[in-house]
Amino acid sequence: MDGEAVSPAPSALFLGLDSGTQSAKAGIWDLRGTCLARASCALAVRTPHEGWAEQDPEAWWDSARAAIREAASQVDARRVAAVGVSFQRETFALLDDENRAVRPGILWLDIRAAAETAEAADRLDPGAYHRRTGKPLDVTSVLPRMRWIARHEPAALARARRWNDVGGWLLGKLTGVPGTCVAGADTTGLVDIGTRWWAPDHLAFCGLDRLGMPGLFEPGSVVGSLSPAAAGLTGLPAGVPVAAGGGDGQCLAVGLGGRGGFTLTLGTSVVIGLPASTPTTSSLYRTLIAARPDRRFLRESVIQSGTHLLRWFEETFAGPGLDEMEQEIAALAPGSEGLVTVPHWWGVRFPESLPEARGATVGWSHRHQRAHLLRSIMEGIAFELRKLADDHRAASPELPAAVVAVGGGGTRSRAWLRILADVIGIPLVLTVDPEPAALGAAMLAATAVGAYPDVDAAATAMTREKETIAPEPATASVYESIYRGSYLPLRDAVLRLAPGVRR
Numbered sequence: 001m002d003g004e005a006v007s008p009a010p011s012a013l014f015l016g017l018d019s020g021t022q023s024a025k026a027g028i029w030d031l032r033g034t035c036l037a038r039a040s041c042a043l044a045v046r047t048p049h050e051g052w053a054e055q056d057p058e059a060w061w062d063s064a065r066a067a068i069r070e071a072a073s074q075v076d077a078r079r080v081a082a083v084g085v086s087f088q089r090e091t092f093a094l095l096d097d098e099n100r101a102v103r104p105g106i107l108w109l110d111i112r113a114a115a116e117t118a119e120a121a122d123r124l125d126p127g128a129y130h131r132r133t134g135k136p137l138d139v140t141s142v143l144p145r146m147r148w149i150a151r152h153e154p155a156a157l158a159r160a161r162r163w164n165d166v167g168g169w170l171l172g173k174l175t176g177v178p179g180t181c182v183a184g185a186d187t188t189g190l191v192d193i194g195t196r197w198w199a200p201d202h203l204a205f206c207g208l209d210r211l212g213m214p215g216l217f218e219p220g221s222v223v224g225s226l227s228p229a230a231a232g233l234t235g236l237p238a239g240v241p242v243a244a245g246g247g248d249g250q251c252l253a254v255g256l257g258g259r260g261g262f263t264l265t266l267g268t269s270v271v272i273g274l275p276a277s278t279p280t281t282s283s284l285y286r287t288l289i290a291a292r293p294d295r296r297f298l299r300e301s302v303i304q305s306g307t308h309l310l311r312w313f314e315e316t317f318a319g320p321g322l323d324e325m326e327q328e329i330a331a332l333a334p335g336s337e338g339l340v341t342v343p344h345w346w347g348v349r350f351p352e353s354l355p356e357a358r359g360a361t362v363g364w365s366h367r368h369q370r371a372h373l374l375r376s377i378m379e380g381i382a383f384e385l386r387k388l389a390d391d392h393r394a395a396s397p398e399l400p401a402a403v404v405a406v407g408g409g410g411t412r413s414r415a416w417l418r419i420l421a422d423v424i425g426i427p428l429v430l431t432v433d434p435e436p437a438a439l440g441a442a443m444l445a446a447t448a449v450g451a452y453p454d455v456d457a458a459a460t461a462m463t464r465e466k467e468t469i470a471p472e473p474a475t476a477s478v479y480e481s482i483y484r485g486s487y488l489p490l491r492d493a494v495l496r497l498a499p500g501v502r503r
Helices: 057-072 114-123 126-133 142-152 154-159 166-175 182-188 200-205 228-234 248-255 307-316 326-331 370-395 414-424 436-448 455-462 473-495
Strands: 013-019 023-030 035-042 080-087 092-095 162-165 179-181 215-217 222-225 241-247 262-266 270-276 286-289 297-303 340-342 360-362 404-407 428-431 465-469
Touching: 013 057, 013 166, 013 248, 013 436, 023 057, 023 436, 035 057, 057 166, 057 228, 080 166, 080 248, 080 436, 092 142, 114 142, 142 154, 162 166, 162 182, 166 179, 166 182, 166 222, 166 228, 166 241, 179 182, 179 241, 182 215, 182 241, 182 248, 182 286, 241 248, 241 436, 248 262, 248 270, 248 286, 248 297, 248 436, 262 370, 270 370, 297 370, 307 370, 326 370, 326 414, 340 370, 340 473, 360 370, 360 473, 370 414, 370 473, 404 414, 414 428, 414 465, 414 473, 436 455
Parallel strands: 013 080, 080 241, 179 215, 262 404, 404 428
Antiparallel strands: 013 023, 023 035, 092 162, 222 241, 262 270, 270 297, 286 297, 340 360, 428 465
16 A cells, blocks of 8 residues: 555544454444444354364355444444454464465464463573563463474474464455564564564564564554455455554453443453553563554453353353343342352463463352352452453552443443452443454554544544443442452462472
């Protein structure tokens, strides 16, 4: 896209795509932030073995184009002035000469490479790795995962010619340009956050130096134009600029409007984030390149068990779905009648790195039903968030603690939002749009083509607060007692059971 940018017309629309773990979502907004169209297409996660999580990369594109096409059919698609892309992070695929996946994509949820992670920590300097990439060397890093493939699937690796993440896969399908967004690719542990480019020695360590790597585009920059082939599949006009948005967590922070304080993502995983101007590092969080063109950063702490754990509950225990149980959950008293859950079904990443840790529920009696367990799981995730928030505030007393801006699919549960506000003890701010990651991608697309001078101006114009859920003092006091008297001791005991933890 050469030449001077021309500002879009006042009637212009902007499409944001958010390709997540469980679905691809597309929305179309005008310059005032009014959503005129919305669509989604489900994605399945395959778990062929304990600790594995995989998807077919073709499903990333199939779900994305289906969601875009459905959203585009709801408006005059000729008004769409730009497309922005948000994507699930740490997930990647290996491709052959014809750009076909040589094996299923490995998801961020996957913890198969625990042994390779320990080996990498022995051969590398984990502290130097962390300072260079902003990320702790853990089981979600691409380095140990690639070494797992080399050890267990050498034939697949021999056929591979290119590496790609979800963002690069989708941007390539949309434009034909082999590139991804640095604000998202950085979560792989392959990017030097100082140079904002691939770290050559990290690529060499895991064998990626011999494979083609996508180019890295800055967030809020135009990658290319929508190809005629992609236009035919999505219902959008060929030639529409396609912009790099960033990883879904980074785009969500943009779509929530940058109100200061914490951001909270209630998605497949639960993520608590905090904006930062410098790339500091700590075992408490990972430091990300923010989805902003001004080269800022984002501190994130991740709980692996989010709405994926709620979906596990729904699929494992036959009966009414989560939506049908909402009133039943809300009617229960805080504490789930003595049931306490440590929610680490998929291990722990922050502040400890214990990929083999697991969860536990204690306090069962004959009175307990499905709703008690579900509420206890929601409370357990809230308690874990409380611990992370407390740890952040202890590490940085100057942090603003006025509000928590919250988004993601979990916001559909009013009962869970009430639990979170009362447990964390900080008001939760909900924005009007229920899909802030897709909105953030649309805002970055609008900024990329000159509709706004910067992301902050886009946030002022396109995001609005819907409501604030404040803690209820009496309930917060009950949860405080449960948190300190029951949850923290149980958490400590459960984590000591993880293999490799000194007892």
